[in-house]
Amino acid sequence: MANLLYTIAGIIAFSALLLPLLRMIKGPTPADRAVALDVMTIISISLIALIAAMAGRAIYLDVALVYALISFLGVIAVARYIERGL
Amino acid sequence: MLAGSILTLIGSLFLLLGALGILRMPDVYNRMQAGTKATTLGSILFLTGIGIGYCGCVWKVTILILFILFTNPLSSHALARAAHHMKIALTNRTVIDRLREDEATEEDKC
Amino acid sequence: MKTLKQHLLLFISLIIVWISLAGVHAQELIAGGIVALIITLIFGSKAHIFADINLHPKAIFFFILYIFVFLWELFKANLDVASRVLSPSLPISPGIVKVKTRLKSKMGRTILANSITLTPGTLTVDTCGEYYYIHWIDVRSANIEDATNKIVHTFEKYLEVIFG
Structure with missing residues (x-):
């Protein structure tokens, strides 16, 4: 029962990954694309944590942690770039 | 285990809501509003559910939640500031833009 | 007094992050404690943000x-x-x-x-x-x-x- 619910939650989160992708393709300005990328990274961090739990390997959580760190730095770099250039 | 899975399911629904907000809202600032709030609570609930359901990784999940809670509003604030600096237009339903008025009148910036 | 508080808070937060990442094992705790102590001694006097927190x-x-x-x-x-x-x-x-x-x-x-x-x-x-x-x-x-x-x-x- 619980495993089924976890699987359904994973499917819903994965389908939530596809909607910002549309915005990223369509988005009229670079800021729109950066926001869509930010949301997609948060959703994929959650999905990595779910995969780590279902595979039973706590070491995969380190991947999620490092990904959170790097995506934060990436979004800050993009914001700095579109504000005043590198 | 069951309580954790229900929390994870609610969190994934909030994540879907944030993604829908990104797609539906009319301009970049409103997209940020929907995206930041819904994905923050959604990922907190999602990760809490995983931490309750599968033992052995509670502390790492806590660190991950704290990190998301601190960095998510910061990155959206940086993007909003950059977007306003780049003069991306607000939607035509906008009532007031105090920042643009202040930038037009005051010479000395902070 | 104020600089002692910011040193102490920086050291405690570093140790808490290290314990939640690595778990409680004697050897890793000692190694992490030594590294946190070195970081605190080098950067502690510059961590002004911790000096604003009230502790009463x-x-x-x-x-x-x-x-x-x-x-x-x-x-x-x-x-x-x-x-x-x-x-x-x-x-x-x-x-x-x-x-x-x-x-x-x-x-x-x-x-x-x-x-x-x-x-x-x-x-x-x-x-x-x-x-x-x-x-x-x-x-x-x-x-x-x-x-x-x-x-x-x-x-x-x-x-x-x-x-x-």
Whole structure:
């Protein structure tokens, strides 16, 4: 029962990954694309944590942690770039 | 285990809501509003559910939640500031833009 | 006294992060403790943000209270976003307003800006000294005092006690 619910939650989160992708393709300005990328990274961090739990390997959580760190730095770099250039 | 899975399911629904907000809202600032709030609570609930359901990784999940809670509003604030600096237009339903008025009148910036 | 407090808080937070990453094993705890001590001795005198935190019991009580108030506001914000996104006509009237804060310390202002971003319908766009420019999804009053009353005061009365 619980495993089924976890699987359904994973499917819903994965389908939530596809909607910002549309915005990223369509988005009229670079800021729109950066926001869509930010949301997609948060959703994929959650999905990595779910995969780590279902595979039973706590070491995969380190991947999620490092990904959170790097995506934060990436979004800050993009914001700095579109504000005043590198 | 069951309580954790229900929390994870609610969190994934909030994540879907944030993604829908990104797609539906009319301009970049409103997209940020929907995206930041819904994905923050959604990922907190999602990760809490995983931490309750599968033992052995509670502390790492806590660190991950704290990190998301601190960095998510910061990155959206940086993007909003950059977007306003780049003069991306607000939607035509906008009532007031105090920042643009202040930038037009005051010479000395902070 | 003040610099001792910031050294101590930096060391404690480093040790807590290390323990939650590595777990409680004797050897790793000793190695992490030595590294945290070295970092504290080198960078401790520059960690000014920790010097603003008050440590008397009333501040700690208000900090715990603040966490619950913040989580409740975050939950309300999400219900608000849900009702706006799911309704077919998109009931929004957005705008950028200006509010003023009474907080003095840098850490307090940062946490206040982050809390405003995560509460119903508001997003901090720019800061300028003691003024914040806030994108409000449903503008109800445009002058500074009314907007400050509606947006800032929920958190300010707690953060004023915690960060002084």
